[in-house]
Amino acid sequence: STYRLLSLVLVEGARVQPHYIADTSRRSTLLELRTMHHIRQAVAALSPEGAARIAPTRIVSVHDIAPAPEITARRNRLTRRAYLGGQYDWLARFAAQFDIPALELCIHVDDKAHAFISEHVEQVEGEYWQLRKELVDTDLSLFRYFRFPVLHLTKLEMDRLARQHGFHEIMQKTWFCHSPWRGRPCGICNPCVYTAEEGMAHRLRPLARLSYTLLPVLSVVREARRFVRRVVKR
Structure with missing residues (x-):
């Protein structure tokens, strides 16, 4: 989430390690990489200190993510209830394979996945949500690897907050x-x-x-x- 990254480095003064999973079969991949470069340039123009808080992006090919049949099976069972994008399978496999601590997944109110987890998470220190511990052995454990910092926000609310904090113009550069x-x-x-x-x-x-x-x-x-x-x- 570009909103979350900008909020962290420009408002909270935090350091961020971005991760990008490249799917070379998708026509948008090069445009996404170019957009990330342009956003870094825009952040540097607005706040050199903020730009310095963004670590170089770690890029992993989706084809280098190891199979994890148990994770994939959980996603497949969940999607029988309602639509759940295939990215949640390889995101969970990526997080498990590389053992990334405090990996944030920016599911927001408008996301399809919000309905799966909104009633099954707990807030931690008022900063983010995570899957409740008693659910780690259920199919919802697909989401056990992540923190959810913007679970309470809609896209329009993020847009309003971006205007409030002065980085709305950068948000208009995002690619989707x-x-x-x-x-x-x-x-x-x-x-x-x-x-x-x-x-x-x-x-x-x-x-x-x-x-x-x-x-x-x-x-x-x-x-x-x-x-x-x-x-x-x-």
């Missing part, structure tokens, strides 16, 4: 799209849809906003094509 078109957000991938649903549709360019608006129609067209293919195969 998984399927960029000509270097711009597409408006129809899951992160773009979530961004719009969370009240941040202004982050989409006009054409992407139009694509998002037409998404229900596009979904019907796709389903119709699938139906025709099934009929033809018969």
Whole structure:
């Protein structure tokens, strides 16, 4: 979470060790790396002291994360209840493999995963939430490796706090799209849809906003094509 990183280094004066898991099969990877570089530059321009508190990013390929069948099975069982992104499988495997202490995962109120954990965590020292200890042997132990510092915030609340603390302009540099078109957000991938649903549709360019608006129609067209293919195969 860019919001959390900026809040730590610019407001709280804390040092941060960023981690980035690179998925080379995703079209957005190079754009994400470039965005991180631009954000570092923007932080340095605003506060050289704050920029110095950000350690070099540790980058690990998603393909270098070791299998952990038990963790994957837990995520698969959880997703039978409701949608839970595949990233929570490899994030948990990453945390377990590299034994990273105090790893923060910035699930917020608008996230799909919030419904899984919001009633199963406890607040620690008023700073962050963690999975309750009695749940470490359940499927929810998928989340045992993390601290959740922004579990109580929505995207709009983060936007307001960023304005309040003077780093709102930097937040406008963040990248979220998984399927960029000509270097711009597409408006129809899951992160773009979530961004719009969370009240941040202004982050989409006009054409992407139009694509998002037409998404229900596009979904019907796709389903119709699938139906025709099934009929033809018969």
